[in-house]
Amino acid sequence: MNKLYGNKLAIFIFAFPALLLFTVFVIYPIFPEVLISFQKNDGFRNMGYVGLKNYIDVLKNDTFWRANLNTFVIVLLSTFVALPVSLILALVMDRLSEPIRRFFKASSVLPAVLSVTVIAQMWIAIYEPMWGLLNSILRALGLDSLALAWLADSRTVVPAIAVAFLWQYLGLNALLFYTGIKAIPKTYYEAALIDGAGFIKSSIKITIPLLQDVTKYLLVLSILGCMAQFAHVRIMTAGGPGDISRTVIYHLYYRAFSASDFGQGCAIAILFVIECLVLTFLINKFVAREKIEF
Amino acid sequence: MNRLSKLIVLAVTIVMLISLFACTAAPSTPDTSKPADTGSSTADKPADQKPAEKVKIKFLSLSSDENRNRIREDYIKVNVGKEFPNVEVEYDLGGGGQDYANKLKAYNASGDMPDVWFSEQNLSTVVIAAGNALDLYPYVKDSDFARKIKMKDLVSPDKDGKLYCVQPGADQYFTPRLWYHKDIFAQNNVEPPKTFDELVSVCETLKSSGIVPMSIVGKDGWTPNLHMVQTMIMAEDPQVAIDLVNNKTDFSNPVVKNALGRIQKLVQVGAFADGVTNIDYGPAMEMFTSNRSAMLAMFTWELGNLESACPDLDFVPWPSASASVDPNNVIQYWGAPLSGYLAAANSKNPEIAAKFAMFCAVQDALYYNIEQKAPTMYDTGIEIEGVSPLMQKNLDQFDAAEIKVPSMWAATFNAKMSAEFATENSKLLTGQYSPDDWISVINPVWAENFD
Known part of the structure; x- marks a missing residue:
């Protein structure tokens, strides 16, 4: 078997199917997209080459930058709020008794397997300004001034969508963290206990450092998932009010399909690919480069 | 460059070249002159040869407003069997507003249109510009449908001699x-x-x-x-x-x-x-x-x-x-002249698609005359009473x-x-x-x- 793994031809044969699919469906489509990004194109006809005009128009457009900012806000909330919350949930889950843990495990997965449409509609109902759950609770608590039109207010619409999106994957991420925790040898905790370390100290000194592989994996998954955020925005606000809650991908979709401007749509797509490549490079450069063996 | 890298580069190049040829091959451009060439006798041939075989067509309609839903459910679905006994209709519910518009545009971009669909003027123009809409004029001009339309502009060809849309004339x-x-x-x-x-x-x-x-x-x-x-x-x-x-x-x-x-x-x-x-x-x-x-x-x-x-x-x-x-x-x-039912230029059954579009327009008229007590430019023969x-x-x-x-x-x-x-x-x-x-x-x- 080892001999087989050392044979480069064998490696190539094994890798070929995946390579083939990746080339046809990922690499190849980028080339016509680059071409269209230099055209005035309505999706059906090339109405002439326009040089860098599409890129200049996109970069000069405030909506593109707002869409980037919105996407960035969602990424930040995911990285600095949702992932830490998932980690805390995992740590708590590890301390629970088995029957309660089983319940938590099942309920953690449930939102992730539900359709985005169901989740989005549920949150639309929660955020509804007149009879929604959130405002009803706020009014019942006498906090009428905080009862807002969450999805129609420019100050709250993006975080409101982000909460719905991040909530959906909070439990699943917690479960993945929990799986990582279970892989850490018990002996480390026993030694820490003898040294007098409590739950918080052993979590900070042992659990979190040893979860760096899982953390990196979830970080990449979460950031790229947030970058590609589309469905929740489409269902919950359609990018509105106006264009205030558009993400980059939604803006791309709007330019290409709603405004029938595939030239600009493709220019946005190319810029987005570059953004994602830079982000992936940064994650690989700065996050958990050394593998810890235990 | 080592042997493995050379192999990978070679394979990727071959795959990309094959993809390039496959994807840039001249698409089967929808032939908008097709209906004009397809006389009713030739279009009827398949039906004559295989009378028992059901023809399948796909119909895309709005599904977010009550009127469109009732026209589809209470009129089109109820009457289609009598009018088209050998046709099986697949109903594609497209939502409404921008959702519907984007679904139709996605169909349009792929070139694989439903056989018949409902659209407003601004969407119709996009589909027509892409060459994906069937010229209905050859089917409409001598039809019973055309005779019963009171506003003749609705069944007259445009400056290019084409008619892409049929409607009951309720919108006016x-x-x-x-x-x-x-x-x-x-x-x-x-x-x-x-x-x-x-x-x-x-x-x-x-x-x-x-x-x-x-x-x-x-x-x-x-x-x-x-x-x-x-x-x-x-x-x-x-x-x-x-x-x-x-x-x-x-x-x-x-x-x-x-x-x-x-x-x-x-x-x-x-x-x-x-x-x-x-x-x-x-x-x-x-x-x-x-x-x-x-x-x-x-x-x-x-x-x-x-x-x-x-x-x-x-x-x-x-x-x-x-x-x-x-x-x-x-x-x-x-x-608007292009708000109504259109048919696909590349429909496998253009005559049936055209007739089904006219049938839908008639069902619209029946719905508005009967249910809404509202007049239409298409004369259903129904006396609107109890307005x-x-x-x-x-x-x-x-x-x-x-x-x-x-x-x-x-x-x-x-x-x-x-x-x-x-x-x-x-x-x-x-x-x-x-x-x-x-x-x-x-x-x-x-x-x-x-x-």
Whole structure:
């Protein structure tokens, strides 16, 4: 078997199917997209080459930058709020008794397997300004001034969508963290206990450092998932009010399909690919480069 | 370069070349002349040879509004078996608004259209420009359908000799009204407004009583898109709306700015519900029919549904914003030449698709004649009896109005204009977006609208 793994031809044969699919469906489509990004194109006809005009128009457009900012806000909330919350949930889950843990495990997965449409509609109902759950609770608590039109207010619409999106994957991420925790040898905790370390100290000194592989994996998954955020925005606000809650991908979709401007749509797509490549490079450069063996 | 790398590079190159050839091969361009070449005798051949074999066609329809759903469920599905015993119809429900538009555009981009679909003018033009719509004229010109259409323009070919759309001619009678609950008005001691200032005053009174003054569809700027911007223009000077439809002026016209200012004013006095920019068609209707709002801005295509849901229903023509405009004398109507049923140019069964499109248009007419007691340009032979007083009032005012202006949205805008108009109107409904900003965005798009 080892001999087989050392044979480069064998490696190539094994890798070929995946390579083939990746080339046809990922690499190849980028080339016509680059071409269209230099055209005035309505999706059906090339109405002439326009040089860098599409890129200049996109970069000069405030909506593109707002869409980037919105996407960035969602990424930040995911990285600095949702992932830490998932980690805390995992740590708590590890301390629970088995029957309660089983319940938590099942309920953690449930939102992730539900359709985005169901989740989005549920949150639309929660955020509804007149009879929604959130405002009803706020009014019942006498906090009428905080009862807002969450999805129609420019100050709250993006975080409101982000909460719905991040909530959906909070439990699943917690479960993945929990799986990582279970892989850490018990002996480390026993030694820490003898040294007098409590739950918080052993979590900070042992659990979190040893979860760096899982953390990196979830970080990449979460950031790229947030970058590609589309469905929740489409269902919950359609990018509105106006264009205030558009993400980059939604803006791309709007330019290409709603405004029938595939030239600009493709220019946005190319810029987005570059953004994602830079982000992936940064994650690989700065996050958990050394593998810890235990 | 080592051997493995060379192999990988070679394989990737081969795959990309194959993909390139596969994807750049000349697509089977839809042949729009096909129907003209396909005489009825040849089109009938497959049916003659295999009479028992069922032909499958796909039909895409709107599914977010009650009228479209009832036409499909209670008329098309019920009658299709009698009319087309050898046809099996697959129903594709496309939602509504931008969802429907985007679904149709995705079909259009792929070139794989449903055999028959319903679309408004701005979407129809996109499909026609892509060569994906069937020229229906060869099928329509000598048909029973053409003979029964009272307005012959609806079945006449365009300047290129083509006819891409068939419709029942109900749209021409649809006009936006300001519906209101008589009981709520009486309880709050307010009179139906005749001028814009009165409308603002009524809204303020109702708002102070804790009632949502006016229900509108705010998501994607639907109500301002479909009529409110034009309504507000016509309230001050109908000629500006006529000039816009005929591309004789642009949106920098001061009347347009005033019109946008009036919508902004309504938002600012709280005429609409909280979070209006996120209120969809169904919830907007429900808000009015459940008496949570006193007024509703909506077209007359909902008259039948509203009458059955609201016993205290009445309407006023949209209040005027100028002493020189008599609200009873101006009408904005919805109809447009390319709003209706279209068929796919690359349909495997073009004749059946064309006949099914005409059949759908007839079912539309039957629905409006029977259920809504509303007239259509297609003569179904049904005597419309028992017209409700409200429908009669609507028709009387419609007929008496001397100035009738087609809808800009339905008859004039292309896809890009529609999309930008929707975005800007959604912003306008926040109340924090100035008419000047609106105009600065829309005018350049308008300049390209007729290209």
